[in-house]
Amino acid sequence: MIVSLAELLILGLIVDWAFRKLTVPGLVGMLFLGVLFGPHALGLVNPELLAASGDFRLIALIVILLRAGLELSKDTLNRVGGRVLVLAVIPAVVEGVAIMALGPSLLGLSLMESAILGSVLAAVSPAVVVPLMIRFMEQGKGAEKGIPTMVLAASSLDDVFVIVVYSVLIGIYTGASVGIAWQLVGIPISILLGIVVGLVIGVGLFKVFQKFDPRATKRV
Structure with a gap:
């Protein structure tokens, strides 16, 4: 191997x-x-x-998102925070709704199957976005308006949002024992839990990186 x-x-x-x-x-x-x-x-x-390809994909995703997180600027995020949420949610919703509406007529899918397909296609690929935005940061492109930082943060939030929606739709489609109402309530709950866990891990990593050079992880 x-x-x-x-x-x-x-x-x-x-x-x-x-x-x-x-x-x-x-x-x-x-x-x-x-x-x-x-x-x-x-x-x-x-x-x-x-x-073992699943494990390699997971490791690659962790490394990509770790690089994205290390490149984010707190000051820039505070300045563009509202736009990050809009950029993360609105495009995914529009794409998903459009595919859900067109799927039955163009692909012969049911409405639920079209919604699931929309949630899959609406996801942003970190493997494409993150290296490109990091390159823009290194070249100083869009730095004054914080565009690379905004896109990096929005791409991560977009993936989280779409994954939660996909999980809910799959649960409904497969007839899971949990009711639809609870599935819908699970969306904000999952997002909030993810934020809490992320904050805890982030604070811990911040304490660690105060003692070690964070650029070392990028070089590795």
Whole structure:
């Protein structure tokens, strides 16, 4: 499995470099490589690596969100806080409602299935947004208006909001024993619990980073 992982990493770096030379985002090349080598195409990936892919995806997401959190500025967040909430919720709601309305006529799905599809497609991809916004910060683009910080924070909140909505819709669709009313009440409860847990962990990490250089995690 380690050899297969090393081969994929090396090939991914090569493809990323090649696509950048063609003025195409390197992520497109990595996605193409993953699809080509995946089980539904050439099937060249080690089965053990495929079995552990969920853990690797989780680790990658943690690293991406950790980098995003370390790049956020408290002063900038205080200045654009209201706009962050609007940017996190309104686009996701509009996209989800639009897909829910168009799904039955265009795709032949039920209204609930269309709503579930909308909650999936409305999610923001941190793997795309976070590196781009960090690059903008390093280049000073939009720094005066706090645009990169606003987008970073909004993308994280957007994912949390969409995941909660998706979980509720799946629970209703599969006929979970919990009633619809409780499922709907669970949305703000889940968000509030997430905020509380995040604050506790954030305060703890803040105390730790007062003693250690936070940039060390970025370099790693």
